[in-house]
Amino acid sequence: MPHSAPSFTYLPGADGSPVILHVPHSAREIPADVRAGIVLDDAALERELDHITDAHTAEIAEAAAHLAAVTPWRFVNRLSRLVVDPERFPDEREEMLSVGMGAVYTRTTHREALRPTTTDPEPLIARYFRPYAQAMTEAVADRLTATGRAVIIDVHSYPTAPLPYELHGTGPRPPVCLGTDPFHTPPELLAAAREAFAPCGETALDSPFGGAYVPLEFYGKDTRVSALMVEIRRDTYMTEPGGPAGPGLTRPASALAALVDAVTGS
Secondary structure, three states: OOOOOOOEEEEOOOOOOOEEEEEOOOOOOOOHHHHOOOOOOHHHHHHHHHHHOOOOHHHHHHHHHHHOOOOOEEEEEOOOOOOOOOOOOOOOOOHHHHHOEOOOEOEOOOOOEOOOOOOOOHHHHHHHHHHHHHHHHHHHHHHHHHHOOEEEEEEEEEOOOOOOOOOOOOOOOOOEEEEOOOOOOOHHHHHHHHHHHHHHOOEEEOOOOOOOOOOOOOOOOOOOEEEEEEEEEHHHOEOOOOOOEOHHHHHHHHHHHHHHHHHHHO
16 A cells, blocks of 8 residues: 555445444555564464454445445545554543553554554554544534434454453353443434344344444534444354455345434434
């Protein structure tokens, strides 16, 4: 990827759609100069990417967008979360700092060294994190202007077995985890998600991962912005870790489309 290429893609949906499908962790791409700051050898880095990447979630979002009656917008990270994680707080508010996984990771999923602990995160935050956050902020503002509301649906996946970095890995690991925010996840959005994903099996709230992404400009301030995180257990649609998608991928894509339809029509 050239140095000047954008690190994300914003794919337009229907003018009347309030929905943004946000796919932050699906890519494996790491620019060469960023790779130089990672201490893992190539084989170890590939293994780490197998564990940390939400493989095939961009394909799930794409399929859902095509299936939905009204096409949602899609905001897709084109770079690995090992470059920057756009969903972390960029400061001390981030609980994952305790395991070396703030906006710029210094530790792996197995709590081993990824970057030197002396790494200054600011250059990567300036180059990748802030432009991403600004573009996502503008995307939400655009939906608010066009439709009077914005619904961010985060599309993630998670491993069947807990990884050592997980802070809350001892709870239930259902086929679908729904991550919520007390301010931005209204009951009707959660109810729609439970109904839409019922064909995928059991759903659980905020276990093993919780929360939902909202750009900081709106976070905790604007009730017109609602958000939900959808975490799909990887064994339901792919070969773990890091393997190909299977026929099970169509089920979460159809469920996600049903959720898009439910919230678009409401």
